[in-house]
Amino acid sequence: MKRVALITGGTKGIGRAIATTLAQKGYNLILTYSTDHKSAEDTAVALLKDYKVETRLLQADITMPDSIGQIDKYIEDYDLRIDALILNAGITCRDTFEEITLKDWERVFFANVHFPVFLLQKIIGKINAGGSVVFTGSLMGIEPHSVSLAYGVSKTAVHSLVKNLVKFLVPYDLRVNAVAPGFVDTEWQKTKPAEIRKNIESKIAVGRFCKPEEIGNVFLMLIENTYFNGEVVVVDGGYLYK
Ligand SMILES: NC(=O)c1ccc[n+]([C@@H]2O[C@H](COP(=O)([O-])OP(=O)(O)OC[C@H]3O[C@@H](n4cnc5c(N)ncnc54)[C@H](OP(=O)(O)O)[C@@H]3O)[C@@H](O)[C@H]2O)c1
Numbered sequence: 566m567k568r569v570a571l572i573t574g575g576t577k578g579i580g581r582a583i584a585t586t587l588a589q590k591g592y593n594l595i596l597t598y599s600t601d602h603k604s605a606e607d608t609a610v611a612l613l614k615d616y617k618v619e620t621r622l623l624q625a626d627i628t629m630p631d632s633i634g635q636i637d638k639y640i641e642d643y644d645l646r647i648d649a650l651i652l653n654a655g656i657t658c659r660d661t662f663e664e665i666t667l668k669d670w671e672r673v674f675f676a677n678v679h680f681p682v683f684l685l686q687k688i689i690g691k692i693n694a695g696g697s698v699v700f701t702g703s704l705m706g707i708e709p710h711s712v713s714l715a716y717g718v719s720k721t722a723v724h725s726l727v728k729n730l731v732k733f734l735v736p737y738d739l740r741v742n743a744v745a746p747g748f749v750d751t752e753w754q755k756t757k758p759a760e761i762r763k764n765i766e767s768k769i770a771v772g773r774f775c776k777p778e779e780i781g782n783v784f785l786m787l788i789e790n791t792y793f794n795g796e797v798v799v800v801d802g803g804y805l806y807k
Contacts, residue, residue: 567618570788571595571636571647573627573681574654576605578751579701582777583651583784584608588616590785595645597625597636597654627654627676630683637687647692649788652681653701657716670715677719682726694738697788700727702745704801720745724797731795740794742787747801750774770803 570587574580575596584594594612598605602624609620623639625632640647656676658669685698692698705713706720727743734741748754748765754774757765766772783800787793 567591567593568648569593569595569645570649570651571597571640572651572653573597573625573684574599575651576601576608576622578753579746579749579777579780580651580653581608582781583653584612584620585616586778586781586785587649587788588612588618588620590789591616591618592649593619593621595621595623595639595647597623597627597632599624599626599654627680628656628672630675630680633680633684633687636684637691640688640691645691647688648696650685650688650692650696650698651701651784652684652698655701655703655716655720657713659713662714665715673713673715674719674722677716678722678726681723685730689737689739692737692739695791696739698730698734698739698741699784699787700741700743702727702743702797704745704747704799704804707745707797707799708805727797728795740791742793742795743797744780744783744787745797745799745801746775746780747799747804748774749777749780751777768804768807769801770806772807773802775800775802 570592572580572583575584576598605622609622612618612620625636658673700723702723703720705717706724709717727741730741
């Protein structure tokens with residue numbers, strides 16, 4: 566029977582790259598997304614055409630608590646089992662320290678930290694023993710810069726969550742890890758002005774942004790190498806070493 570991976574924010578950017586890497590390995594996919602149906606459909610069509618895998622799409626906004634029950638119900642209704650849960654979707658808020666409101670701070674924390682915790686709690690019984698959970702963390706949770714306080718702190722929490730969860734997941738025979746990407750060339754980064762992108766590149770030892778597929782491979786390694794547990798793997802091209 567084919568293994569199944571559920572990827573939040575799986576229709577674009579890093580999530581889509583993870584989906585593609587796993588599709589190459591024959592995984593069937595459940596990809597969640599927020600609003601862009603067209604991109605989601607395009608991703609599913611491409612994965613079916615290129616790799617002949619079944620791709621299910623589910624609109625489930627990680628800022629909405631109801632999405633947790635919705636994802637659980639979907640898995641239940643279709644009688645699915647999960648082998649790899651990729652908690653990838655995340656949001657930011659770039660308001661300054663002086664401007665950010667409690668509401669916006671809580672929104673970022675809900676989406677990046679609370680949502681994955683309570684989704685995992687809800688669906689843990691539907692993940693097969695021997696399976697794995699992988700979060701998308703961020704270099705900003707390790708080497709913060711001044712763009713988003715809420716984002717950086719929430720990603721540090723994601724990294725801590727991974728380490729804290731290890732022992733809680735032992736009874737389920739599940740492993741948990743995170744990938745902490747530096748700067749990956751997705752829509753998230755492409756909206757940055759050219760000058761800022763240049764400045765970032767000047768700090769990366771390899772001199773360029775990461776290609777999404779270079780991140781996808783790292784997720785695959787964490788899913789398939791069963792000795793990784795509680796790790797936060799940084800993939801940043803040598804940021805700060807230049
Ligand atoms: N790109 C980077 O340099 C970088 C670096 C470090 C960490 N990260 C992390 O990587 C993850 C993915 O980022 P990305 O760069 O791949 O972003 P992206 O290219 O913008 O893709 C975002 C994906 O997440 C979905 N999504 C966005 N907001 C959502 C929401 N509120 N609820 C559910 N799904 C939502 C999108 O669906 P729609 O298209 O429908 O909106 C899309 O599938 C995030 O956790 C981010 O923090 C990114």
